[in-house]
Amino acid sequence: xxxxxxxxxxxxxxxxxxxxxxxxxxxxxxxxxxxxxxxxxxxxxxxxxxxxxxxxxxxxxxxxxxxxxxxxxxxxxxxxxxxxxxxxxxxxxxxxxxxxxxxxxxxxxxxxxxxxxxxxxxxxxxxxxxxxxxxxxxxxxxxxxxxxxxxxxxxxxxxxxxxxxxxxxxxxxxxxxxxxxxxxxxxxxxxxxxxxxxxxxxxxxxxxxxxxxxxxxxxxxxxxxxxxxxxxxxxxxxxxxxxxxxxxxxxxxxxxxxxxxxxxxxxxxxxxxxxxxxxxxxxxxxxxxxxxxxxxxxxxxxxxxxxxxxxxxxxxxxxxxxxxxxxxxxxxxxxxxxxxxxxxxxxxxxxxxxxxxxxxxxxxxxxxxxxxxxxxxxxxxxxxxxxxxxxxxxxxxxxxxxxxxxxxxxxxxxxxxxxxxxxxxxxxxxxxxxxxxxxxxxxxxxxxxxxxxxxxxxxxxxxxxxxxxxxxxxxxxxxxxxxxxxxxxxxxxxxxxxxxxxxxxxxxxxxxxxxxxxxxxxxxxxxxxxxxxxxxxxxxxxxxxxxxxxxxxxxxxxxxxxxxxxxxxxxxxxxxxxxxxxxxxxxxxxxxxxxxxxxxxxxxxxxxxxxxxxxxxxxxxxxxxxxxxx
Amino acid sequence: xxxxxxxxxxxxxxxxxxxxxxxxxxxxxxxxxxxxxxxxxxxxxxxxxxxxxxxxxxxxxxxxxxxxxxxxxxxxxxxxxxxxxxxxxxxxxxxxxxxxxxxxxxxxxxxxxxxxxxxxxxxxxxxxxxxxxxxxxxxxxxxxxxxxxxxxxxxxxxxxxxxxxxxxxxxxxxxxxxxxxxxxxxxxxxxx
Numbered sequence: 001x002x003x004x005x006x007x008x009x010x011x012x013x014x015x016x017x018x019x020x021x022x023x024x025x026x027x028x029x030x031x032x033x034x035x036x037x038x039x040x041x042x043x044x045x046x047x048x049x050x051x052x053x054x055x056x057x058x059x060x061x062x063x064x065x066x067x068x069x070x071x072x073x074x075x076x077x078x079x080x081x082x083x084x085x086x087x088x089x090x091x092x093x094x095x096x097x098x099x100x101x102x103x104x105x106x107x108x109x110x111x112x113x114x115x116x117x118x119x120x121x122x123x124x125x126x127x128x129x130x131x132x133x134x135x136x137x138x139x140x141x142x143x144x145x146x147x148x149x150x151x152x153x154x155x156x157x158x159x160x161x162x163x164x165x166x167x168x169x170x171x172x173x174x175x176x177x178x179x180x181x182x183x184x185x186x187x188x189x190x191x192x193x194x195x196x197x198x199x200x201x202x203x204x205x206x207x208x209x210x211x212x213x214x215x216x217x218x219x220x221x222x223x224x225x226x227x228x229x230x231x232x233x234x235x236x237x238x239x240x241x242x243x244x245x246x247x248x249x250x251x252x253x254x255x256x257x258x259x260x261x262x263x264x265x266x267x268x269x270x271x272x273x274x275x276x277x278x279x280x281x282x283x284x285x286x287x288x289x290x291x292x293x294x295x296x297x298x299x300x301x302x303x304x305x306x307x308x309x310x311x312x313x314x315x316x317x318x319x320x321x322x323x324x325x326x327x328x329x330x331x332x333x334x335x336x337x338x339x340x341x342x343x344x345x346x347x348x349x350x351x352x353x354x355x356x357x358x359x360x361x362x363x364x365x366x367x368x369x370x371x372x373x374x375x376x377x378x379x380x381x382x383x384x385x386x387x388x389x390x391x392x393x394x395x396x397x398x399x400x401x402x403x404x405x406x407x408x409x410x411x412x413x414x415x416x417x418x419x420x421x422x423x424x425x426x427x428x429x430x431x432x433x434x435x436x437x438x439x440x441x442x443x444x445x446x447x448x449x450x451x452x453x454x455x456x457x458x459x460x461x462x463x464x465x466x467x468x469x470x471x472x473x474x475x476x477x478x479x480x481x482x483x484x485x486x487x488x489x490x491x492x493x494x495x496x497x498x499x500x501x502x503x504x505x506x507x508x509x510x511x512x513x514x515x516x517x518x519x520x521x522x523x524x525x526x527x528x529x530x531x532x533x534x535x536x537x538x539x540x541x542x543x544x545x546x547x548x549x550x551x552x553x554x555x556x557x558x559x560x561x562x563x564x565x566x567x568x569x570x571x572x573x574x575x576x577x578x579x580x581x582x583x584x585x586x587x588x589x590x591x592x593x594x595x596x597x598x599x600x601x602x603x604x605x606x607x608x609x610x611x612x613x614x615x616x617x618x619x620x621x622x623x624x625x626x627x628x629x630x
Numbered sequence: 631x632x633x634x635x636x637x638x639x640x641x642x643x644x645x646x647x648x649x650x651x652x653x654x655x656x657x658x659x660x661x662x663x664x665x666x667x668x669x670x671x672x673x674x675x676x677x678x679x680x681x682x683x684x685x686x687x688x689x690x691x692x693x694x695x696x697x698x699x700x701x702x703x704x705x706x707x708x709x710x711x712x713x714x715x716x717x718x719x720x721x722x723x724x725x726x727x728x729x730x731x732x733x734x735x736x737x738x739x740x741x742x743x744x745x746x747x748x749x750x751x752x753x754x755x756x757x758x759x760x761x762x763x764x765x766x767x768x769x770x771x772x773x774x775x776x777x778x779x780x781x782x783x784x785x786x787x788x789x790x791x792x793x794x795x796x797x798x799x800x801x802x803x804x805x806x807x808x809x810x811x812x813x814x815x816x817x818x819x820x821x822x
Binding site for chain 1: 641643654664665666667668669670672673674676678688692696708712719720729732733737738739742743744756771
């Protein structure tokens, strides 16, 4: 059996089917990247999974899950200014957290070179927004590579790492969800293991200043701009910025046409050109910031009409139009219509853009079927046995009318969905305490309750809590503590018993929180009573609703025993079809028959028993799986 | 078939990752250029999971365009219906495992779960071919994916994607302690 961890550190070149995230890890290893840090977030967790799949004693780098993206970036930066090639990666909105530090990177001399890897999410597959992080390179004077396929992820990381080391700077590598997760055959090069030089090379007297403040900023900024100029000159010559002509080139109606694009949309366009046979050129940018102006000007001059196809905002377009204006270029430059400013630019959608722009060249395919019927939606939900479900069920029953609930990021965000509707407003990681504080101001009528997860509490939740303690803001914070960063695949965090093992309760006590209760989520009555009592207390109070992640627990148990020992069953004589278990508690293990009867799905139920208190007629019984009939 | 779009779907936890892994490797073994992509939503369990697999010489992007799947492979009945409606091309094939995982709206009684004949009708409207798979006495429901692979091998909808190729990939991908049972299921489902 071929094993990924062995292949990743194999010295001889190899070729294999890999996803973009895994191709990246091989590139890090070949490049000799010494320090890698992250905070888990989609679409990047598989990068960390691949790194940690290599046993620590064989792992050719230092790796850590930092407490949040900002700290992860600072750790990588610190290592890099000490001369050690480093990389940091995180999800799209992770850059918002990290940006306070990252925007300074462009001003610094980074001896070892630093690659900042972003997992942007056009199409909002798993994030709050689909922010376009290309804006950040403009704000921070940091160049950006944009690979479009797993092969390019591998090659461009190597390029980015080389550039970062050669020019002693930070470089962005921007991935998007379906570049991270795409899989294809990639040919890797040789890996030559090296004895890492861990001696500290930091030298502020020679390479400084490292403190940007008041007037010191100006020369630092000038150096950053100079460096960008040098990178631009490289980009003008680099093969990563390539003119492609899959079908040759010819004028149509006397006009020469071209498209400028980058990242996955450029591949969508290649597919469109292949399908249509249209003879036009594509300028595909791999090093997209700073824009290779010479190459772009040349492309504009050679064409009568140029269309710009970029995912999300009009970032390149604005600069290219400015460039054309300054250089009195007479090429017509076309844009996407506003409907294409959001969502992924898949090949179907880039074809629509081409048709809107040049209907005489890209004629609609005839006889394409249309889909009209609708089908029952399947919304994301919490796993069977999840402590969050038990907690939401109990808390919802305990809340007074009109109470306002504030959500945060994590598995427990799904409590905001039907049927629980626990969490009516959310911004980002750790925001629930601040929002709860504000909602409580001057508010005498409606109680306020905020949720936060354990990993998020350490990530960005502490300042909101400190603030709530200082001003004794009048709301209840419920910490949904499952002891792990579950949503992104069970990474250990600062609070995890096998991770940092920092006690949340002790931390809150030390911060001066006066009212703290820790309760197991499965104890419905106790949790409900605690919520009612806490809401009677004026000021800031916390309930820690604990239960370990049951997905992780059931996986471990099944691996050991082959199946979960318990199984819920319904006593048909007692069941009065109240549907509390299936509709209000809403565990997916309950199945509603066409006759309205309720039964238990053997494959889903883990026999945890968390549903039991929900039945008003005590019809739910926990049995041994072996003894209950199929 | 020189080029093909295959769309796989199911419910989180059903083992779509293994199914797509085996299939993409088998296509590569059969000599095709491949590109694929697994996608999943927010939930670890119970949400819709999909995987895209494209074979052919000039594939540049990993996602199968809507309504252009030659083959839809579903691990569950409702997802077979959704997969067919959203992804199947006219005249394509649907292979699904006939098991059911009710979503919230069905559990609450607000909506009806589709029957087998609902799926049949949907696929018929698209002039497609439908293959429902159900294997008696599976040792573990997590082997439904292997049963689907078996039927796919038996049908050999893609030239060269036969039982011998898939069996050899199963041997290289599955951990040893579950291999034998899975190969048994595969043989039974593929009649080979």
